[in-house]
Amino acid sequence: MIPRFDAGDRVLVLDLGKSGHVRTPFYVRRHSGVVLHRCGAFLNPEDLAIGNVAGPVVPLYRVGFAMTDLWKDYRGLPADMLCIELYDHWLNPVEAAVRAD
Amino acid sequence: MSDQEHTHDHAHSHDHAHDGHEPLVVEDEAGNIEGQILVDALQTLLVERGLVFPGEVRREIERIEAPGVHLGAKIVARAWVDDDFRTRLLADGKSAVAELGIGVGEAQLIVVANDADTHNFVCCTLCSCYPRSILGQPPAWYISKAYRARAVREPRAVLEEFGLVLPDGVRVLVHDSNADMRYLVLPQRPKGSEGLGEDQLAGLITRDCMIGVSVVGPVA
Amino acid sequence: MTRGYHDIGGNAAGAIPIVELPWLQWEKQVEAIRNLLGDGTRRMMSLDELRRGFESFGEDKYKKLSFYRRRIEAMIDVLIEKEVFTREELDAAIADARARWETPVPCQP
Known part of the structure; x- marks a missing residue:
């Protein structure tokens, strides 16, 4: 799978509603952040969790989120950031129109 | 931590004000013995089935302790x-x-x-x-x-x-x-x-x- | 509801229990066996399979077990699921281990 995103891209975290083992915590779902860098490609933990090692591999990114965006009552600086790793299939591109707000 | 405290922690798991400290769930003495028995039993089964060689666990412990x-x-x-x-x-x-x-x-x-x-x-x-x-x-x-x-x-x-x-x-x-x-x-x-x-x-x-x-x- | 009981980032909680605890023998054994089962020669259990184990064995159990107890209970569940051994075989091995633990060994002069 070719990575769809690169550093600087704005992405929205999907809430895929998957049951079972996933590595996308609830608190970042439906929030948008910025790709910090590509981490490479890895076997999907959702497959590994059920013993499937046949692949395919999935691109992984580190994504940064403004703390003030994650938590409405956040107490700290506007520049404070949360950095987390997210797999490609949990992300959508954020369009320029959305970027404006 | 005793069983009684376990129950207490659970009942108050959302009540973080009562002593200001979120309990850290650790085993009491009986729990540690139970853990030891459980892991010994598991190790015995794995050795019996030839999945782990005798001595291999000891060596792995030395590796992760380093x-x-x-x-x-x-x-x-x-x-x-x-x-x-x-x-x-x-x-x-x-x-x-x-x-x-x-x-x-x-x-x-x-x-x-x-x-x-x-x-x-x-x-x-x-x-x-x-x-x-x-x-x-x-x-x-x-x-x-x-x-x-x-x-x-x-x-x-x-x-x-x-x-x-x-x-x-x-x-x-x-x-x-x-x-x-x-x-x-x-x-x-x-x-x-x-x-x-x-x-x-x-x-x-x-x-x-x-x-x-x-x-x-x-x-x- | 797709939020697991282990997915607690952002929840309210009390003060951090800033304590240092010793790493016990049985806990080391749990970690060592986990590593061996997941290593390149065995490939019997990935870290994600282990996590799936304790993320699905029930919230009450998850909350009352310590970190390493969660791991060994999950490891056992996954190995039984993979038919490496049965629950009955494990119970018998536990009974043997308990007997060894509880039988006092006299000191040799």
């Missing part, structure tokens, strides 16, 4: 005295630490550097991922529910509980170690350490500085 804070400290001290190494370390942690003979078993190592404007710290909200091959086992508080829950939401309050108040204007970057990367904080080299050699510098560096809940204090 890494510790001294490895992380060595990495940081080298980065303080060697700018080229520092650059390589920040670009590709795993390859750079391999130059020091340190093997990272985890997928990849991301080293995040503190500076005058930025303070980094590391947690794992989903389980307790930790760079075991360079820092050893995580401390008990790192795997506690309170740390896992709060680090990503109120990092400054958490740091204050560790006695760390950041100077005005310093931004916080929290790293939730949730997938295939592991994180090491590269603390700032302290004032007054200019004349120190690499080994002396390594002696200043604590585990907590490399998790990011502390900083390296000035050298007297």
Whole structure:
């Protein structure tokens, strides 16, 4: 799978509603952040969790989120950031129109 | 912790005001004996089935006991005295630490550097991922529910509980170690350490500085 | 509801219990066996399979077990699921281990 995103891209975290083992915590779902860098490609933990090692591999990114965006009552600086790793299939591109707000 | 306390903790799991401390779930003496019996039984079955050889568990324990804070400290001290190494370390942690003979078993190592404007710290909200091959086992508080829950939401309050108040204007970057990367904080080299050699510098560096809940204090 | 009980990032919680505890023998054994089962020669259990184990064995159990107890209970569940051994075989091995533990061994002069 070719990575769809690169550093600087704005992405929205999907809430895929998957049951079972996933590595996308609830608190970042439906929030948008910025790709910090590509981490490479890895076997999907959702497959590994059920013993499937046949692949395919999935691109992984580190994504940064403004703390003030994650938590409405956040107490700290506007520049404070949360950095987390997210797999490609949990992300959508954020369009320029959305970027404006 | 007794069974009675277990029940108590559970009943009050959302009531965090009653003693101000989120209970850390640890086994009491009976629980530790039960854990020992359980793991001995498992080991016996695995040896019987030829899946694990006798002696292999002992050897693996020796292997996982070997890494510790001294490895992380060595990495940081080298980065303080060697700018080229520092650059390589920040670009590709795993390859750079391999130059020091340190093997990272985890997928990849991301080293995040503190500076005058930025303070980094590391947690794992989903389980307790930790760079075991360079820092050893995580401390008990790192795997506690309170740390896992709060680090990503109120990092400054958490740091204050560790006695760390950041100077005005310093931004916080929290790293939730949730997938295939592991994180090491590269603390700032302290004032007054200019004349120190690499080994002396390594002696200043604590585990907590490399998790990011502390900083390296000035050298007297 | 796709938020697991282990997915606690951002929840309210009390003060951090800033304590240091020793790493016990049985806990080391749990970690060592986990590593061996997941290593390049065995590939019997990935870390994600282990996590799936304790993320699905029930919230009450998760909350009352310590970190390493969660891991060994999950490991056992996954191995039984993979038919490496049965629950009955494990129970018998536990009974043997308990008997060894509880039988006092006289000191040799």
